Amino acid sequence: DQQVKQNSPSLSVQEGRISILNCDYTNSMFDYFLWYKKYPAEGPTFLISISSIKDKNEDGRFTVFLNKSAKHLSLHIVPSQPGDSAVYFCAEVKAGGTSYGKLTFGQGTILTVHP
Amino acid sequence: EAGVVQSPRYKIIEKKQPVAFWCNPISGHNTLYWYRQNLGQGPELLIRYENEEAVDDSQLPKDRFSAERLKGVDSTLKIQPAELGDSAVYLCASSRNSPLHFGNGTRLTVT
Numbered sequence: 001d002q003q004v005k006q007n008s009p010s011l012s013v014q015e016g017r018i019s020i021l022n023c024d025y026t027n028s029m030f031d032y033f034l035w036y037k038k039y040p041a042e043g044p045t046f047l048i049s050i051s052s053i054k055d056k057n058e059d060g061r062f063t064v065f066l067n068k069s070a071k072h073l074s075l076h077i078v079p080s081q082p083g084d085s086a087v088y089f090c091a092e093v094k095a096g097g098t099s100y101g102k103l104t105f106g107q108g109t110i111l112t113v114h115p
Numbered sequence: 116e117a118g119v120v121q122s123p124r125y126k127i128i129e130k131k132q133p134v135a136f137w138c139n140p141i142s143g144h145n146t147l148y149w150y151r152q153n154l155g156q157g158p159e160l161l162i163r164y165e166n167e168e169a170v171d172d173s174q175l176p177k178d179r180f181s182a183e184r185l186k187g188v189d190s191t192l193k194i195q196p197a198e199l200g201d202s203a204v205y206l207c208a209s210s211r212n213s214p215l216h217f218g219n220g221t222r223l224t225v226t
Binding site: 108 | 119155156157158159160163171206208214215216217218219220
């Protein structure tokens, strides 16, 4: 049973506009959610995280929102740039384990930003 | 800092053959992970090491997969014998009280 779901396999946006990537989860016992970005033929790279005690975290053009009542989080990229085109994974870190221990990943969303 | 280094980048083998992957983590990172990523899916954990000790291998198919991390640094992951369903990208990651840093992976194709 998939505990972290990214229901949109792909997203296409125009350069300069906002990209919104979504993730739903089932397990309420977690410490962090993280977003990773992956370019073709490369490993995933860490982008931004949010802890369970917060509802928003911002880093430059990237903002992650956490809605615990809806068990939903989203990543906003503003403004979107062609270099942001990649696969984005959300990942959950379960509560009680070592920080950043076992990550449970979603299936990923392919973002394409058109010039 | 140098990143996580994996080799080989690509490997094509026939089913029932053995295969091994190698990983050199970032210097000073005591935790090492092996993940497997199937096409169109997110990575899934196979095994996690704290130094040289495997602390989570619950998702490692132990009948054909084995891993070791001698001296708590480099690690190898082995499959013997390989099956068609083992075709995937095998990712190594390391961390030290930080988000995981991933290598570029080994793409395995079993024919």
